[in-house]
Amino acid sequence: MSAAPPATGNPTVAPEPGQCPEQHPMDCLSKLENQSIYILREAFNKFENLAMLWSIGKDSTVLLWLARKAFFGHVPFPLVHVDTTYKIPSMIEYRDQLVKDWKLQLVVGKNEPVLKSGVTFPNGKATRVECCGTLKKDGLKQVLDKHHFTGVIVGVRRDEEPTRAKERYFSPRDKNMEWNVEDQPPELWDQFKTDFAKGTHIRIHPLLHWTELNVWEYIERENIPVIPLYFANENGQRYRSLGCAPCTMPIKSNAKNVRQIIEELRQTRTPERAGRAQDKESEDAFEKLRRDGYM
Amino acid sequence: MSSPNGSLAPTEQLKIVIVGHVDHGKSTFVGRLFHDTGSLPEGKLEQLQGIAERRGVPFEWANLMDALQSERDQNITIDTAQIWFQTKKRQYVIIDAPGHKEFLKNMITGAANAEAALLLIDAHEGVQENSRRHGYLLNLLGIRQIAVLVNKMDLENYSQAKFDQIEAEYRTWLRTIGVEPTVFVPIAAKQGDNIASQSPNMAWWQGPTVLQTLDNFKMSELPKNQPLRFPIQDIYRFDERRILAGRVESGSIKVGDRIVFSPSNKTSTVKTIERWNAPASDSAAAGESIGITLTEQIFVTRGAIAAREFAPPFELSSFKARLFWLGKQPFAKGKLYKLKLASQEVECQIEAIERVIDASTLETVSRKQNELFVGRYEVAELTLHTKAPIAFDVHTDIVPTGRFVIVDGFDVAGGGIVAADNYPRRTHDSHTKSNNIYWSHGKVTLQQRELRNGHCGYVLWMTGLSSAGKSTIATELERELFNLGRQAYVLDGDNIRHGLGADLGFSPKDRAENIRRVGQVAKLFADAGIICITAFISPYRADRDLARQVMPEGRFIEVFVNAPLEVCEKRDPKGLYAKARAKQIKDFTGISAPYEAPSNPDVELRTDQLTPAECVAQLLEYLHIHASDTAISI
Numbered sequence: 001m002s003a004a005p006p007a008t009g010n011p012t013v014a015p016e017p018g019q020c021p022e023q024h025p026m027d028c029l030s031k032l033e034n035q036s037i038y039i040l041r042e043a044f045n046k047f048e049n050l051a052m053l054w055s056i057g058k059d060s061t062v063l064l065w066l067a068r069k070a071f072f073g074h075v076p077f078p079l080v081h082v083d084t085t086y087k088i089p090s091m092i093e094y095r096d097q098l099v100k101d102w103k104l105q106l107v108v109g110k111n112e113p114v115l116k117s118g119v120t121f122p123n124g125k126a127t128r129v130e131c132c133g134t135l136k137k138d139g140l141k142q143v144l145d146k147h148h149f150t151g152v153i154v155g156v157r158r159d160e161e162p163t164r165a166k167e168r169y170f171s172p173r174d175k176n177m178e179w180n181v182e183d184q185p186p187e188l189w190d191q192f193k194t195d196f197a198k199g200t201h202i203r204i205h206p207l208l209h210w211t212e213l214n215v216w217e218y219i220e221r222e223n224i225p226v227i228p229l230y231f232a233n234e235n236g237q238r239y240r241s242l243g244c245a246p247c248t249m250p251i252k253s254n255a256k257n258v259r260q261i262i263e264e265l266r267q268t269r270t271p272e273r274a275g276r277a278q279d280k281e282s283e284d285a286f287e288k289l290r291r292d293g294y295m
Numbered sequence: 296m297s298s299p300n301g302s303l304a305p306t307e308q309l310k311i312v313i314v315g316h317v318d319h320g321k322s323t324f325v326g327r328l329f330h331d332t333g334s335l336p337e338g339k340l341e342q343l344q345g346i347a348e349r350r351g352v353p354f355e356w357a358n359l360m361d362a363l364q365s366e367r368d369q370n371i372t373i374d375t376a377q378i379w380f381q382t383k384k385r386q387y388v389i390i391d392a393p394g395h396k397e398f399l400k401n402m403i404t405g406a407a408n409a410e411a412a413l414l415l416i417d418a419h420e421g422v423q424e425n426s427r428r429h430g431y432l433l434n435l436l437g438i439r440q441i442a443v444l445v446n447k448m449d450l451e452n453y454s455q456a457k458f459d460q461i462e463a464e465y466r467t468w469l470r471t472i473g474v475e476p477t478v479f480v481p482i483a484a485k486q487g488d489n490i491a492s493q494s495p496n497m498a499w500w501q502g503p504t505v506l507q508t509l510d511n512f513k514m515s516e517l518p519k520n521q522p523l524r525f526p527i528q529d530i531y532r533f534d535e536r537r538i539l540a541g542r543v544e545s546g547s548i549k550v551g552d553r554i555v556f557s558p559s560n561k562t563s564t565v566k567t568i569e570r571w572n573a574p575a576s577d578s579a580a581a582g583e584s585i586g587i588t589l590t591e592q593i594f595v596t597r598g599a600i601a602a603r604e605f606a607p608p609f610e611l612s613s614f615k616a617r618l619f620w621l622g623k624q625p626f627a628k629g630k631l632y633k634l635k636l637a638s639q640e641v642e643c644q645i646e647a648i649e650r651v652i653d654a655s656t657l658e659t660v661s662r663k664q665n666e667l668f669v670g671r672y673e674v675a676e677l678t679l680h681t682k683a684p685i686a687f688d689v690h691t692d693i694v695p696t697g698r699f700v701i702v703d704g705f706d707v708a709g710g711g712i713v714a715a716d717n718y719p720r721r722t723h724d725s726h727t728k729s730n731n732i733y734w735s736h737g738k739v740t741l742q743q744r745e746l747r748n749g750h751c752g753y754v755l756w757m758t759g760l761s762s763a764g765k766s767t768i769a770t771e772l773e774r775e776l777f778n779l780g781r782q783a784y785v786l787d788g789d790n791i792r793h794g795l796g797a798d799l800g801f802s803p804k805d806r807a808e809n810i811r812r813v814g815q816v817a818k819l820f821a822d823a824g825i826i827c828i829t830a831f832i833s834p835y836r837a838d839r840d841l842a843r844q845v846m847p848e849g850r851f852i853e854v855f856v857n858a859p860l861e862v863c864e865k866r867d868p869k870g871l872y873a874k875a876r877a878k879q880i881k882d883f884t885g886i887s888a889p890y891e892a893p894s895n896p897d898v899e900l901r902t903d904q905l906t907p908a909e910c911v912a913q914l915l916e917y918l919h920i921h922a923s924d925t926a927i928s929i
Contacts (some may be wrong), residue, residue, distance in 0.1 A: 028308045028386070031584075037584035038528070045529045045597060048800060070540075071570045072586060157379045165377050168404070179310050186400035186437070186621055186707050188407030191635050191700040209388070211379055222572065238688060271335040284400050 006244055029218055032210055033066065038190065039206040040070040040153070044077065046194040047151030047202070053108065053140070054079040057093045057242040058226050060155035061098075062215050063207055065224050067153075068102070069070045078105040080143050080152070084135040086116060086122055086244040094227045108145030113136050122246045129288070130249075141177050144201060153204045159211045160272055171197055171203045212272050220258045232256050241272055301748075307514055312390040312409035316403060316423035319415045320446040324484035325378070325391050328505065331491035332654070334380040335359070338727040348401030377405075386509045399428075399672055400621040404708070406433055409516040411440035413505070417451040418457055423466050428655040430465075431674070434474050435619060435712065436653040437694055441469075441476045443507045449483040453496045471657065478508055506903035517581040518545040522606035522789040523554070523585035524688070524696045526637035527599045531586070532803055535891070537552065537568050537837045538593060540588040544637065545693035548580035548587065548601070556599040557686035557864060558610040563589040594811070594841050598639040600686045600696065606694055613646055617715040618675050618701070619654070620693065622708025626675075626701065631682075636699035639685050643701070669709075676714070689715045748782050752821035754814075754846055755828045755914070758839060758893060759856030761871055761883050762863040764902035764910070765830040771911045773828055786813055791831075801882040807838050814842030821850060826918075834884045837889040853898035854914065858886050858903040 043050060052067065052075075054060045067075050081095060099106045113132045114120065118158075121131035144152065166183055170192035185193040196202055203256040207215075219226055232238040237250040252271075255261040313321045329335050334353060339359070347354040359378075362451035368874040377390050392405035403411045406412065412433050416426050433441055462479040469476060480489055481500055488494035491502050491768065503511060515517040523546030548554070552565045566720040568579050569586035587601075600608055622628045626645065634643040634913035648667050654674045662668075671676040690697030730819045745751045755772070757765040769785045776783035792799070795812055800807040810833050820827035833839050843851040880917040882888040893899075898917050900910045 031308070034542065034582055041540055041584070044806075048802070069571050069573075070584070072530065072538060072569060074533055138885045160377055184401065184404075186710075187404045187702065187708055189695075189698055190706075191707060191710075193705075195633070195702055195705040197705055207375075268337070271336045271339075275420045 015039075028223060029214065033218070035209060036063075036066045037070040039192075039204065039244065040067055040270070042190075042192055042194070043151055043153060043170075044071070044207075045203045046076055046192075047204075048151065049149045050276065051080045051144075051147065051149045052077060052078045052153040053155070054095070054106075055242070056081065056095045056227060057155075058215055058219065058230060059157065059207055059210075060274055061208075061226060062218055062224060063153065063155040064098075064102075064104075065222060066206060075104055076197070077153075078106045078107045078147075080109060080140075080149075082109045082136055082139045082143065084131075084139065084244050086120070086135070086243065087112065087284070088229060088239075088245045088248070091242065097228060098225070100211060100252055107147065108141060109139050109146075110260065111139040114138070122244075126181040128247055129280050135244075137177070144177075150196075150201050151204055152201060153206065156205055157207050157208045157210050157212070157215075160265060163207075167205055167208055168193070171207050172200050173203060175199045177201075185269060213262065216258060216265060220262060230261065232260075245291050257259040299923060305446075306685060307385045308388060309385055309509075309512060309514060310388040310390060310409045311509065311512070312392055312406045312412045312433075312438070313415065314392050314406060314412055314429040315415035316417070316420070316425040316429075316754055319417040319420065319423070319426070320484045321415050322357030322359070322391055323355065324413075324415060324444070324482070324490075325389055325486050326359040326444065327484045328389070328490055330356070330361060331487050332380055332382070332506065348512065372482060377872075382506060385514075387563045388732065389878070392435065392551050399432075400855050402429065402434065402709075402779055403619070403621065404438065407436050407710075408872045409438060409598050410470075411512045412438050412442055413442050413508075414476075415444045416461055416465060416486075417450075418447050418461060421461055422503045424655040427468060428476060428672075430435045430469055431472055431654040432619060432655075434472055434874050435617060436714070437672070437690070437698070438467060438786070440512050441474060441478050442760070442820040443479045443520065444484075444505065445479060446484050447543040448481045448488060448497065448808055449486055452482070453481070453488075453494075455481075455497075455499045474785070477511070478502060478892070480508055482504060489855070508573075517689055517692065519547060519581045521581075523548055523552075523603050523694055524608065524637070524693060525554075525587075525601040526639070526696070527556075527595055527597055527601065529597055530595065530804075530807070532807075533834055535571075536588055538588055539601075540584075540586045541601075541638065542584045543579050543581050545581050546603075547578055547580040547695050553604055555607055556593070556601055556685045557608050559595070559599060560610070561593045561595065562604060563591045592840055592844075593838055596843070598637075600637060601660075607717045608688050610686050611718060612682070612684045613678060613680045613718045614687060614718065614888065615649075615678050615710040617677070618669065618670060618677060618709055618711030618712055620669045620673055620709040622671060622701075622703045622706065623693050624703060624708075625654050625670045626703075626709055626806045628667040628752065633702040634679065634685070635689055635702060636680060636685060637696050641685050642682040643679050644815070646678040649676040649678070651675045671896050679899055681786045687847070691715060723828055725734065741822070741824075748824045750781055750824075751850070752782075752824045752825070753826045753850050753852060754817040754821050754842070755816070755826065755852045755854055756833070756839065756842060756898075757828065757830045757854045757856050758833045758901075760858065760860060760863045760890055761856045762866040762868060763856045764907065765832075765856045765898075766898065766912045767907050768902070771907050772914055775915065776826055777912055783828060786817060786820075786827060786829045786831075788831045791816075791872070801888070803835070803882075803888075806833075807835065810835070810838040811841060814838075814841050814845055817842065817847045821846065832884050832890070834888065834890040836893070852897045855893045856901045856910075857892070862903045 052063065052065060059221060064075065079224065111134055119125045120135065121128050156164050156167065166181060168187045172193060175177055178245065193202065229239045229242060232253045232255050236252055236254055238253045239248065239250050242248060253264060257263045315321055331341065337870060343358045344354050358507055375561055377388055378388065380387055390405040392402040414424060414429060424718060445458050445461050448458065458481045464918045480502060481497055482489045483562055484490065489500065491504060491506050493504060524544045524806055526535060526538050526541050526544060530540040548565060550565050550568060554565060566578060566588045569588065588819045590722060616702060628645040631642050631644050634641050646732055651662060652661055652671055652674045660673060688696045697713045698811045699711055700707045757769055759765050766787055773783045791813055795816065796809040799809045810831060813829055817829050839853065867873060871880060871883065872886065874880045876884040884890050898914060900913060
């Protein structure tokens with residue numbers, strides 16, 4: 001062998017006869033879709049106790065749709081909804097309707113002790129970040145512990161927020177759910193981290209490479225039902241990102257349907273999570289939440 | 296961060312990685328590129344300037360990408376990040392990769408996902424260790440389009456001579472590793488020179504700006520015109536169909552194609568191409584995640600690679616490779632590792648190390664004969680040996696099945712590509728399953744065993760719901776046969792799960808594996824001349840068919856132990872139905888998991904209408920008839 005990395009191979013493989021001559025380049029959305037399906041199938045094969053987080057928002061609903069693509073109309077694992085009880089009420093109605101229509105297995109997690117104690121942001125007894133920490137992060141941990149989930153599929157995307165831009169498709173969390181962001185596993189050629197120590201778990205991010213715009217374009221292409229909170233109401237307001245009612249603000253918009261949202265996003269330069277108040281409590285508020293195990 | 300989307304729908308997307316030595320200005324360049332193309336989200340610049348002011352430090356463009364607090368504190372990039380932007384021509388995913396040697400695994404993570412690269416060199420510092428190492432690794436990772444940006448030209452008075460000197464030096468080095476860069480561009484990232492527009496400070500430069508360089512890159516094409524490689528990711532049983540799921544890695548596949556699975560070497564024909572909520576099509580090409588069904592049900596598991604019979608991959612247990620190592624522990628001879636290639640996983644070890652290379656100098660690392668290992672960040676040419684044969688291709692022929700990673704403990708610790716060599720190729724009519732596994736025949740023949748026993752071996756396969764009476768009948772029959780002087784043995788579901796199947800659960804996949812093992816063990820018992828009675832729920836038709844397939848014709852007797860679910864649930868001697876109803880047991884056949892009744896069993900026993908003794912009598916009668924053509928009948 002020479003020093004040059006690409007060894008000039010003997011062309012032992014003959015070109016194959018009988019292939020379709022007409023080959024259209026695969027469009028961008030189909031590429032994203034095929035990659036996500038591949039990741040979901042890897043996760044399903046590799047994890048005995050697998051669950052998918054479903055926040056009822058557009059991303060995890062697209063993820064749910066992709067799961068049905070990957071498993072030919074089935075969703076062969078339970079969905080976990082971490083319910084803070086402060087969600088916008090119509091989100092719960094929409095959730096329960098889809099569970100019925102698509103025959104889904106739903107596990108609802110609530111941090112009952114904290115809810116009972118009332119130490120939450122809306123009660124004025126906790127900061128927004130503390131409230132996210134207990135109701136969402138600890139709420140999630142309780143569900144994972146109870147059901148012994150070792151793989152959790154989450155619909156985060158790299159373009160949402162800069163620390164998420166550094167994520168892996170298969171991202172390990174230690175016993176305390178902490179994310180060791182300075183020492184993440186290498187991830188190459190679609191070979192993922194599927195070996196892990198007992199007590200740790202892996203977050204799987206099949207939507208990581210999608211943008212907000214891609215998500216809406218895909219919703220349009222596939223005609224996926226999304227919660228109407230995303231569409232502008234008669235006051236000219238819509239939600240761009242969904243969370244708890246006290247910490248999520250609607251944006252000014254006239255986009256009344258999916259097509260109009262796509263047009264709006266193509267023009268905007270405002271970040272997606274601009275309406276999410278907890279991100280702004282300090283310079284690294286979101287990074288800290290994520291290191292500690294937040295979604 | 297929001298994607299500034301322009302007004303065009305993204306029809307094509309190109310992934311670009313930014314690499315180069317530490318502090319040669321990669322993150323700064325990305326920040327400036329985004330600013331100059333109007334791609335920054337609203338308020339982002341002001342926010343970053345505000346942060347810098349509060350901390351009393353100068354504003355840095357790099358802070359756009361260096362999102363981690365520890366990165367901003369130290370002014371370095373630790374991990375790779377990705378952001379999006381759009382030109383008139385197409386959408387770009389920009390992958391920023393760290394330049395420190397200790398973050399090489401993050402650089403590789405970023406670069407392995409890219410289709411083209413921009414490599415930055417500081418005009419003042421010139422070509423450095425990681426300029427060379429990254430160039431070498433880009434090539435090893437399979438990135439063929441590389442543009443070199445000579446940065447910080449302002450520090451060298453925008454001197455053409457300096458630029459020419461760096462270009463000459465680096466181009467020479469790249470040539471030694473067989474790389475021809477697409478272009479060298481002089482830039483000053485901090486000031487925006489030659490980023491989005493021609494720099495007035497370098498009138499001598501007639502070449503493209505960075506933006507033009509990006510748009511000049513070609514889209515990488517999916518390998519549709521190569522031989523078919525369809526690695527099986529998983530096997531699903533949905534809606535009465537057995538679907539082989541996977542992604543077509545190269546070539547194309549269509550209904551009616553005769554395909555061979557490597558390394559098991561079994562063949563079948565594509566019956567359907569499966570997709571959900573997509574336009575129906577009888578074919579699929581590289582890049583598509585699909586499912587297929589087969590006309591003949593053969594036993595295939597994850598890892599098998601489907602190919603056309605006339606162009607299969609190699610199937611060997613040793614091959615030559617070029618490898619990079621990232622692990623904290625060295626890659627050492629004599630130690631076992633896990634190798635992952637496409638969806639195959641197999642134990643491997645180093646057979647021989649040809650040489651270990653320092654990728655920044657191309658020099659051979661000298662090491663004593665008794666210290667055979669590849670150290671962290673080193674590159675090596677070596678021969679790997681796998682415990683079982685694996686299917687692979689040479690990287691220069693077919694990329695996706697010509698590269699692999701090595702797992703040490705829980706971690707991916709290295710990666711590599713399969714180098715060319717004179718590998719023996721299996722012809723499509725050869726029947727040996729691999730180069731070194733054969734079925735070995737002993738010196739006692741089946742006929743001799745049958746003469747000694749007075750009967751031949753059988754598999755009596757009892758299937759039915761829990762509490763249908765399988766074990767009761769099986770044990771009664773075993774005692775009856777024993778009393779008649781026959782060799783008989785029961786393989787019982789619960790007993791097998793204590794040992795042989797102790798590692799398995801009750802998912803469809805684990806059930807399939809459990810039944811596969813039982814089928815194989817039963818076959819060995821029958822081969823030893825024993826009447827092997829199996830008592831397993833075995834709910835899936837396909838699994839039972841596989842157990843039948845491994846047996847000679849007529850020696851597999853499927854017995855449907857049939858009682859209605861209500862009857863079984865009423866019996867419930869172990870209280871399992873009650874637990875399943877209370878959701879304390881999941882995937883319980885009949886309650887929360889399906890039972891596929893045999894469509895054409897050899898014997899059906901209605902245990903709600905017959906006593907166990909009557910059932911045993913019926914089986915003995917069946918065996919008697921069935922065995923009449925053998926030496927001595929029962």
